[in-house]
Amino acid sequence: MEFSDAELIRQCLHGDNGAFDVLMRRYQRQVYNFCYGMLGNADDASDASQDAFVKSYYALDSFRQDAQFLTWMYRIASNVCIDLHRKRKRHQSASLDDEEQSFRELPSSDLTPDEMLQSCEGSRLVVDAVSRLSESHRAAVAMFYFGGLSIREIATATKRPEGTVKSDLHYAREMLRRKLEGVVVEV
């Protein structure tokens, strides 16, 4: 018998941690993928998704049942990833002034776009590029492509208008396309 998210949350709040385990197993793949999209690194993604689940566990009694658990989870994971990304950025010796600057400094590939597509290089390059987008653009791409959310769900999770989410996504997609085509973005 499969319990609903609300029922599992209720059971957890009554002391059954096994229910939270079930809940995590239900969404861990999406949350991890999203964190990977946000951070571009498997180790960081694992840490961030763990932290996000731990935070959600302690905040479970404040979760409103009228919202979707996954959407709520994405919001927490997004904040965790942004914090982790900032920390990591602070520790980097080279400072990157803005998004475009960071795109210029991406490691360039010698492969043509077609060859990149054939290999894992294209994927690696696009993940690197995503991790260098601004927070809002990165969140939009990570939720849409890695987390599998719709525009409406992203708008709910990020508490932003759908139009803004679309605009972020279009901009980010354009940046990624240019990167893959080897075009350096000129401001």
Added chain:
Amino acid sequence: MNCKQAREIMNLVFDGEMNPLEAGAREHCGACRECGQWMAGMERVTECVTSARKQLSQPDIATLVMSRLPARHPASVERRRVLISRRALSWMLMGWAAAFCIMVVLGAVAFKWLGTPIAGERVVQSYSVSRTIAQTTAAIVGAFKPLGAAVGSVAVGYRSDAVDLAIALVLLEIMILIMGCAVWRRHSKISGSMSVLV
């Protein structure tokens, strides 16, 4: 349809929206070289991201997280502590109410049968008010401690200095009550912290 319109429509399609003008936009991109390249680039982005997602290995996050969690959710521990406290309090109130009823009855019996003059000692009329107060006090005290009330009631019936005795008993009972409350609070806290360990 111009290039800008075609790209806007195709962007919406890439967003996952159904658009009635999609066929027209695709047709434009097929005919226009620049838009065709643009669309191929966009499709490449989608394929690369999808490919990156599929290549991801999936660590067992749930197991790692479970090792970082306490045995019970803090909210459930707090709720349990409150339940224990409420149960203890209700038992205490029931005990007090039962003791009060019993002692009122015992007090009345004592007043009726033991409050009469014994061995030649007569209770003067002016003293009977004090005795009544003492007995009432003893009955109230009895609500907190049956033994004390019984002693008080019996003493009031037999002795002329029962008022002093009843006052002494009241003070004693208040002390016992305060100590009892302190012990009960301590017990509740221990129960709460114990349940964290369970």
